[in-house]
Amino acid sequence: MIDKISRQDCVGCKACGDICPVGAITYDTDKEGFWFPKIKKDLCVGCGLCDTTCPVLECHYASSENYRDPKVYKVYHKDKEIRYNSTSGALYYGLADAFLKNGGYIVGCVYDDDWKGAHHMISSTCDGLKKIMRTKYFQSDTEGIYKQVKNLLDSGKKVLFCGAPCQVSALYGYVGKEYENLYTLDFICLGINSPLVFRKFIEELEKKYNSEVTEVHLKNKSRGWPNLGTMVRFQNGRKYYGNKITDPWVNSYVSMRIHIRRSCANCRYKSFPRIADISMGDFWGLKYTAEEEKYGVSVALVNSRKGEELLKNGADNFVMEERTLGEAIKGNPMIEGRVKIHSGREEFFKRIEDEPFSKVVWSMKGSNKSKRLMETIKSSVKTVIKRR
Ligand SMILES: Cc1cc2nc3c(=O)[nH]c(=O)nc-3n(C[C@H](O)[C@H](O)[C@H](O)COP(=O)(O)OP(=O)(O)OC[C@H]3O[C@@H](n4cnc5c(N)ncnc54)[C@H](O)[C@@H]3O)c2cc1C
Incomplete structure (x- = not known):
């Protein structure tokens, strides 16, 4: 049962509640504002599905063939307005836009209606993309999303899921097998806020x-x-x-x-191979032109064959240049480093x-x-x- 995971380790992905066949898992929010699973013991049938799904008990990857040595690109979107409105160089927008145009569904984080919280949602439209774009630097509520994604995958739809590495690992744990129609993006993560x-x-x-x-x-x-x-x-x-x-x-x-969530001090999703098909971030540490400094530059870590496919499909949207992993890590130590508890x-x-x-x-x-x-x-x- 999932309650054997300590509060220091639980990442709050909420995949355990989605997988539970009898609705025995709900969530409590602690005084720091982070949620944790709570098991209704009288309902639990001991099937163990919450354990096999949990990304803390086992790290689940896009593919067993994810690269130990990702290909690294400096990337930015050709459209300055899109780039200005994104967080880094609009790598996400360019990939998601191309994915939608190929008939796919995108899944990502949007603000709640009152702008004080965030949750994950699914969309197949450009309006949806405009809500999903932009980074919200605190934990997104993913309750129910894994179930919805699996339904789409089973009906043959192509899905591009974006989330924190732990959320992506949770999704792979939830779906339980390799789907050719599932593509994922995660990001270099300093740690997720309250x-x-x-x-x-x-x-x-x-x-x-x-x-x-x-x-x-x-x-x-x-x-x-x-x-x-x-x-x-x-x-x-x-x-x-x-x-x-x-x-x-x-x-x-x-x-x-x-x-930052306590479990981030112990993050197990930072080593190589990384979890998702592509990992996105800011390409800090390069010498920038004035234009780059104004509009932002992304780093893309391409971690798998599907990642290469995603980048190739979005390539018309981007200015791109191959760089080295060493350069990316030098400017961005959180690719490998873990946050310390203050x-x-x-x-x-x-x-x-x-x-x-x-x-x-x-x-x-x-x-x-x-x-x-x-x-x-x-x-x-x-x-x-x-x-x-
Ligand atoms: C908590 C956090 C910490 C980060 N730390 C670093 C760091 O240390 N170094 C670094 O280089 N980059 C970091 N990033 C990544 C970076 O800030 C950008 O998210 C990334 O470069 C993508 O930018 P973009 O312009 O391509 O896309 P954007 O338009 O910003 O799109 C972002 C995508 O991320 C998803 N997303 C946004 N907020 C969340 C959220 N709260 N939870 C889950 N998914 C979300 C959206 O669904 C969207 O798909 C962090 C991101 C987050 C959320």
Whole structure:
């Protein structure tokens, strides 16, 4: 039974609930905002399907033939607007768009209607793709999605599933055999954040701006891709913009790493071969042109024959160049590295129960407004010097 997996290890993929034939598995959300399976012992028939599906008990791959040494490409979409609206270089959009045009279905993460959470959904349209594109840097709720994907596969439809490596591994565990019509994408993953903390961040902004949110764009590029901008629009027409220096969400995640799921410290999906057919990420660490710095550049790790097929089918959408795995890892150590649990984690989660999220972040980081202003000035000067 799945309850033998500790809370330090459970990745929250929710595949166990999907596979349970008697509905004996539901979920509890802990005080950090992460969900964990809960078994109704009186319903459980001991079939063991939850165990064989679980990606923690066994790492499931796209194929037993996934490459130990993936092919690596620097990629970006030819359309600047699509690229601007994506997170990295719009590798996802280009692959998904080509897949839809070939009659396939795409499965990925969308914001909930109130912009304070996220879940996975299936689409066969360009409108659906526009919702699925853009990265949401907190855990997506995948309850029910594995079952729906398997139904599509069994009816002969081609499916392109995108998710965190653990979610992709969960899908392979769920479907239980190799489907020629299943294609997958995962991403280089620093670690997955607490949905509760993201909700608190947005709720605090709604209070401050005295209006409901109508759009969230994480890694907004209005002031450049490496600036890690966060843009939020409100119903009253106002707009919030913060960046890697001024935004509490980005600071709590990227520099403090204080509310990442505990199981990410022990991630087993980072070695080679990787889980999915293609792994996507930012191609950090290269020397960029001004245009690349504004619009972003993706890295594609092509991990399988199907990955090669996907990239070939999307190739007309992209500017592409083959690079080395060493270059990708140098700029992006999280391809292999695991996040460490922040020593102030307990304090952080205790304090955000009563204090505003941003106040807790800045006080625990030892940062105040004037310090952030100085950092902003220094960073702007550096950018000007670099561009000369
Ligand atoms: C939590 C997290 C951590 C990451 N850490 C790194 C990192 O350390 N280094 C790095 O290079 N790249 C990292 N990435 C990947 C990177 O940020 C981009 O997602 C990736 O480069 C794709 O960008 P894009 O422009 O091609 O596509 P986008 O348009 O951003 O499309 C993203 C795709 O990812 C899926 N997706 C979005 N949010 C989620 C989510 N919360 N859960 C599951 N699936 C989701 C969507 O369904 C969509 O299919 C991370 C992504 C996430 C979600």
